[in-house]
Amino acid sequence: MPDPHTSAHTQIVGGVDTHTDTHHAAALDHHGRVLGDDEFPATPDGCAQLLSWLSSFGPVTTVGVEGTGSYGKQLATLLRRNNIEVREVSRPNHGKSDAIDAINAARTTLCGDGTATPKTATGPVESIRALRIARTGAVKARPAALNELTNLITTAPTALREALRHHKGTALLTACTALQPDTTALADPTHGTMLALHTIAERITSLNQHIRHLDKHLDQLVAATAPTLIGLLGIGTDAAGQLLVTAGDNPERLHSEASFAKLCGVAPLEASSGRTDRHRLNRGGERQANRVLHIAVVVRLRYCPRTQAYLQRRTEQGLTKRDIIRCLKRYVARETHTAIMKDLALATA
Known part of the structure; x- marks a missing residue:
């Protein structure tokens, strides 16, 4: 509940400890006095309730939010939309409670030390970031799949190994993709290995297609954004x-x-x-x-x-x-x- 001793002219500084499902907020006046703390759902409605709760103490000037690029991203966007300054506050690395974290975030914001202006993530750079994450994941997965394919061929039954060992690169992927195992006879190591090789080769081919597809769009987007x-x-x-x-x-x-x-x-x-x-x-x-x-x-x-x-x-x-x-x-x-x-x-x- 709002403190009866606060006036309508008291400037409020907030602090928020963000999580996957809930956000814990604290309100301070300009003297650093704790006016209250409360927990809200980490949903659009919950973020709106949090802002309304902070505003009930007086005009909110600044809010320090932990994790503005992850759990607190939705809340930070809402605060900026309401013309409230948002500051990024580093997460503490010691044992504590959510209420203490929120109060410390507010105090850090009030004194201005250890905070930074967060990224807005509302323009083409945010799209570039998302596409780069997808591409990086595909690039990292490809050599792992290639290693699996190579190791399986090395330990495959003799006839299968001899049929594949001299193929390299695209030819190897084509040969493995063309394998047709008998799925009713997977107890036979030859057919089990053939199915495994076929599956891994299809995965590598798909990863190659994803990388080329993402490269095409990243080339266009980056060139248009930063010529x-x-x-x-x-x-x-x-x-x-x-x-x-x-x-x-x-x-x-x-x-x-x-x-x-x-x-x-x-x-x-x-x-x-x-x-x-x-x-x-x-x-x-x-x-x-x-x-x-x-x-x-x-x-x-x-x-x-x-x-x-x-x-x-x-x-x-x-x-x-x-x-x-x-x-x-x-x-x-x-x-x-x-x-x-x-x-x-x-x-x-």
Whole structure:
């Protein structure tokens, strides 16, 4: 119930601990006083009830939500739609209760430490993210299925093994798909193995089709969303898609290109001591974004005369190749951030 001592002018800060089935919310006033906490279903109606409950204490200014990209995504979208600022709050890693979590999320939001602006996930970048997940799953499943096929052929009955062992690639898949086991005689290892090989070959063929299908649509969507980004040397569809997903549909949440570099793990860290004045590689940030920036640098070192000249000049100055690659990754991060901001501004317009 609303606190009778709160006034209509009291600004309310909320905190929400999100889960699959329920969300636990807490309300604080601008002095940090706990006004109440309650639990709501993690459904559209439950999220609306949660917002109504928070608003009953007064005008809600900001809500800290745990897991805005997963369990709290639906709630975060509703809050933004009602012009309420949403802050991403990290989940605690110690034993506690849902009520304590919600109160701590609200307090963290009130003081402004340890929070971030979440991705809106309302534009083409969210579609790219979903398609990339589907493609990555298919790409990971394919070598596992190929290994199963190879191992089964190795241990197959002699006649079957000899008939298949010299086939490679597409020919092997075609031969295995063409196998016609007698399903009434599966007690015979030959027919049992034939059915297994036939099934796995069909799975691999299907995965290949899924990957090609997703590649086609990702090529079109990424090119339409970020033509400037994909036009940069060393940035193909996969790299551009990953960098877009890292930035989100609202890359302005990163404030600057330095924020983007830090998010990608390419912001230099001080490693100076005594007479040594240097920086070192950053082991933090999103590793997939760091990976595509590294690949872009490797491509430029091979094909870009300017990058090759930079490598030679910095080597003569005494830098190691590892340090030079670190500097180049920071440069590419700056260049890609500029391209992303330009492309998404045009997409929004």
